[in-house]
Every structure is written in C-alpha cells, then in structure tokens.
Amino acid sequence: MRPLPDGFNGAIMAVESIGDAIAFLHGPGGCRIRHMVHSCAVLPRMEDGSAYVYKPYFNGYQRVPATYLDEYDFINGAMYKLEEGHPIVQEAKPSLVVVIDSPGAALIGDDHRHAIRELGLEDRAIFMDSSLVSLPMPECYGRTLREVLEFVSPQRTGVVEGGFNLLGLSIVDKDWAYALEELRGICESMGLTFVSAPGAGASLDDMRKSVNAEYNVVICPEFSSPLLEFYEPMGVKTVKSPAGAPVGFDAVEAWIRTIAEATGKDPAPALEMVQHQKRKVLTKFLGMKYNSLRIRGLTFSIAGIGSVVRPLTEWLYNYMGMAPLAVMADEGSDETQVEALRDFLARTDFDVAFGKEPIESDVVLCEGITALTMEANGTCLIGIPIGHSSMGLDDVIPRPVYGIQGSLYILDELLHGVRMS
Numbered sequence: 313m314r315p316l317p318d319g320f321n322g323a324i325m326a327v328e329s330i331g332d333a334i335a336f337l338h339g340p341g342g343c344r345i346r347h348m349v350h351s352c353a354v355l356p357r358m359e360d361g362s363a364y365v366y367k368p369y370f371n372g373y374q375r376v377p378a379t380y381l382d383e384y385d386f387i388n389g390a391m392y393k394l395e396e397g398h399p400i401v402q403e404a405k406p407s408l409v410v411v412i413d414s415p416g417a418a419l420i421g422d423d424h425r426h427a428i429r430e431l432g433l434e435d436r437a438i439f440m441d442s443s444l445v446s447l448p449m450p451e452c453y454g455r456t457l458r459e460v461l462e463f464v465s466p467q468r469t470g471v472v473e474g475g476f477n478l479l480g481l482s483i484v485d486k487d488w489a490y491a492l493e494e495l496r497g498i499c500e501s502m503g504l505t506f507v508s509a510p511g512a513g514a515s516l517d518d519m520r521k522s523v524n525a526e527y528n529v530v531i532c533p534e535f536s537s538p539l540l541e542f543y544e545p546m547g548v549k550t551v552k553s554p555a556g557a558p559v560g561f562d563a564v565e566a567w568i569r570t571i572a573e574a575t576g577k578d579p580a581p582a583l584e585m586v587q588h589q590k591r592k593v594l595t596k597f598l599g600m601k602y603n604s605l606r607i608r609g610l611t612f613s614i615a616g617i618g619s620v621v622r623p624l625t626e627w628l629y630n631y632m633g634m635a636p637l638a639v640m641a642d643e644g645s646d647e648t649q650v651e652a653l654r655d656f657l658a659r660t661d662f663d664v665a666f667g668k669e670p671i672e673s674d675v676v677l678c679e680g681i682t683a684l685t686m687e688a689n690g691t692c693l694i695g696i697p698i699g700h701s702s703m704g705l706d707d708v709i710p711r712p713v714y715g716i717q718g719s720l721y722i723l724d725e726l727l728h729g730v731r732m733s
Contacts (some may be wrong), residue, residue: 323440329513330460331357355513394424464519560623560722561627611673613673616678
C-alpha cells in the first residue's frame with residue numbers, strides 16, 4: 313500500500329506552514345516525531361534550536377511541541393499537561409498556537425478551550441476540531457488554514473488593484489519554495505502585485521493582508537477550495553485554470569492564459585518564459601536525438617491529486633508520446649479534474665488505466681517513497697517523485713513539480729533514466 317498522508321498530517325503541516333505559528337500536539341511522543349522532523353526540513357526557521365534542548369514539551373526540537381501522553385494520561389485525563397505546557401510553548405513567542413489532538417488523544421475528551429480560557433490565551437491560542445483529521449489530507453490542510461483565518465477575522469479594508477494571492481501550494485509539495493518563487497514571478501511579469509500565499513510560508517500578518525487582494529490565483533484546487541469559501545464572500549475573485557494545476561508546459565501555458573483573461577493583463581511576457589524553455593528543450597532533444605526518441609512509447613503509471621495527475625498524464629501522452637497503464641486520482645481530488653482525466657483516457661482508448669494504483673511500468677510518477685522503491689526493486693525503470701512524501705531535501709538545483717521548472721524536472725528525470733537503462 314502507498315504511504316499517503318492523512319488529515320492529521322494535513323492539519324499539523326497546515327499550521328506549520330504559517331511562518332510564526334506553532335502546532336501544539338496533544339498526544340504521545342511517537343505521534344510527534346514525523347511532524348517535527350518534517351516541519352523543520354521543509355520550512356527551516358533560522359532561530360537557534362539549542363534554546364529548546366532542555367525545555368519540556370519541546371525536548372530538543374523547536375517545532376511541533378507535544379504533551380507526551382502516557383498510559384496514566386489516557387486513563388485519568390491530561391488537563392494538567394495542557395495547563396503546564398501552554399506557558400512553556402508561549403515562551404517561543406509564536407503569534408498563534410494551534411492545539412491539535414492526536415487521534416487517540418481525541419478520545420480522552422480534555423477540554424482545550426477551557427484550558428486556553430483559564431490561562432488567558434484566547435487571543436493567541438485555538439483548538440482545532442479533531443473531526444478534521446478524518447478528511448483527506450488536501451482538504452484538511454485547506455480547512456485548517458480557513459479556521460485560522462476565521463479566528464484572526466481579518467477585515468477587507470481596501471483592495472490592492474491587481475493584487476493576487478497564490479492558493480493551493482503547500483509546504484508538503486516537493487520544492488514548494490522554488491515553485492512559489494517562479495509562479496509568483498510569472499504573475500508579476502504580467503503586471504500583477506503579489507499579496508500573500510496562505511499555506512506556503514505566509515505569516516499570520518500576511519494572511520490578514522490576503523483579504524485585500526483582488527484575485528485568488530489557484531494552483532491546486534484540492535488545497536484551496538476551503539479557503540475560497542472564506543474569500544469569495546469578501547469579494548476576492550477566483551482565478552482557476554480549467555486545465556488543472558500548472559504541471560507540464562501545456563498546463564503552465566493554460567494557467568497563464570486563464571490568469572490573463574481573468575485580470576485583463578498581457579500574457580505575452582509570461583508565455584515567452586515558457587516558449588524560451590521549450591525552444592531550449594527542443595534544441596537539447598535534437599542534439600541527443602537517439603535518447604530523446606527512446607522516451608516515445610514508454611509506458612507509465614501515475615498517482616496523486618487529480619489536478620496534478622490530469623495535466624501531467626495529458627502532457628506525457630501528447631508531448632512525449634508515452635502510454636498510461638495505471639492512472640490514480642487519490643482521495644480528496646477535485647471532481648472536475650477527475651472527470652476530465654477520465655474523459656481524456658476514454659478518448660485515447662486508455663480508459664482501462666483509470667483508477668489503478670501504480671503497476672509495473674517503464675516510468676512511475678507518484679510520492680517519492682513508492683516511486684523510488686519501485687525503481688529500486690526493478691518494478692520500473694524510472695521512478696519520479698511528484699507527491700507529498702517527495703521533499704527533495706537532497707536537491708540543490710530547484711526541482712519542483714509545478715511551473716516551468718517542474719516541466720524541466722520531469723524531462724530531466726526521463727532523459728537521465730533512458731540514458732542509464
């Protein structure tokens with residue numbers, strides 16, 4: 313089975329995506345380890361971590377402090393740990409602390425809101441409803457951010473003309489910071505003004521300012537739909553590409569044209585960025601004709617969220633001449649994108665591939681753990697990480713999945729793979 317993140321992971325990492333917020337985990341220490349390491353890895357904070365080595369609840373890591381529940385606490389309750397822990401967590405001076413129960417701790421029934429109220433922390437600490445963790449990870453990520461926005465309750469005091477938020481990028485996306493930098497630059501090249509990227513390193517103050525944007529430019533609808541429910545009643549206009557996330561040259565161009573049409577801006581400078589790289593790729597392919605031709609006809613399996621899987625499947629088929637054997641849109645995928653994906657596979661006579669988990673193929677594209685394991689055991693020739701467990705921590709050169717750089721990353725992996733095979 314593929315090791316996919318769940319709503320519990322999504323809630324914690326959504327809070328950790330806010331630069332000056334802290335997720336305070338009410339649960340055993342074992343539930344903390346993955347999240348504290350993951351947060352430190354994908355969004356490093358520059359503060360001195362040694363200050364946390366001897367602090368209770370932090371125990372050597374500055375992210376995702378926990379109450380370290382034991383057997384006694386599960387039987388008798390652990391309000392005493394909350395009352396002791398909150399002041400210690402506040403010593404880290406976060407703008408907001410979000411308390412999240414582990415699935416087991418949620419059964420105890422400790423009254424978090426009472427503890428927050430009794431300690432006088434109502435203005436800088438909240439409890440996240442544990443029912444969220446039963447949701448698919450992308451939806452839980454977006455709903456957690458929405459609950460933070462509802463708690464902050466920002467007022468739309470004025471509109472930044474041409475101002476835009478980027479929604480639907482998360483810190484669990486591979487090389488997310490590089491993707492943010494490029495996609496922001498693409499929009500700015502059209503004369504738009506960046507305001508905020510909730511869920512992708514934005515501070516609490518950035519999230520307050522986000523309501524003054526004129527547009528919400530969607531990257532992945534799966535992560536952004538709950539946020540749009542908050543912004544749209546305020547008058548922030550939604551810009552969403554019908555082609556899905558900007559993955560692969562074709563979808564990147566469609567994303568740019570959608571933004572230009574919605575905002576009245578000239579897409580030419582941004583489209584030229586894409587065309588420039590496409591010309592360079594063509595030159596490369598002509599120069600190494602034999603290896604590039606070897607990609608044509610390769611089979612592939614792909615799995616992930618629908619708004620990524622759909623454009624990437626279409627691009628690999630249309631641009632690279634590759635054949636899909638297994639195509640899986642994971643739980644929580646955008647239904648519009650899933651239906652478009654199903655229709656595409658039916659039109660190209662690959663409908664039998666729809667809904668299948670990755671199988672033995674020439675190429676496998678999914679979360680890194682599965683893709684690279686399949687490559688290592690010989691189930692595929694080329695494993696390409698594109699999913700949420702694909703942190704890219706050993707990449708110095710930017711290798712995100714989204715945007716122009718993402719297209720080059722996929723092509724790079726394919727060319728390296730056929731060269732070695």
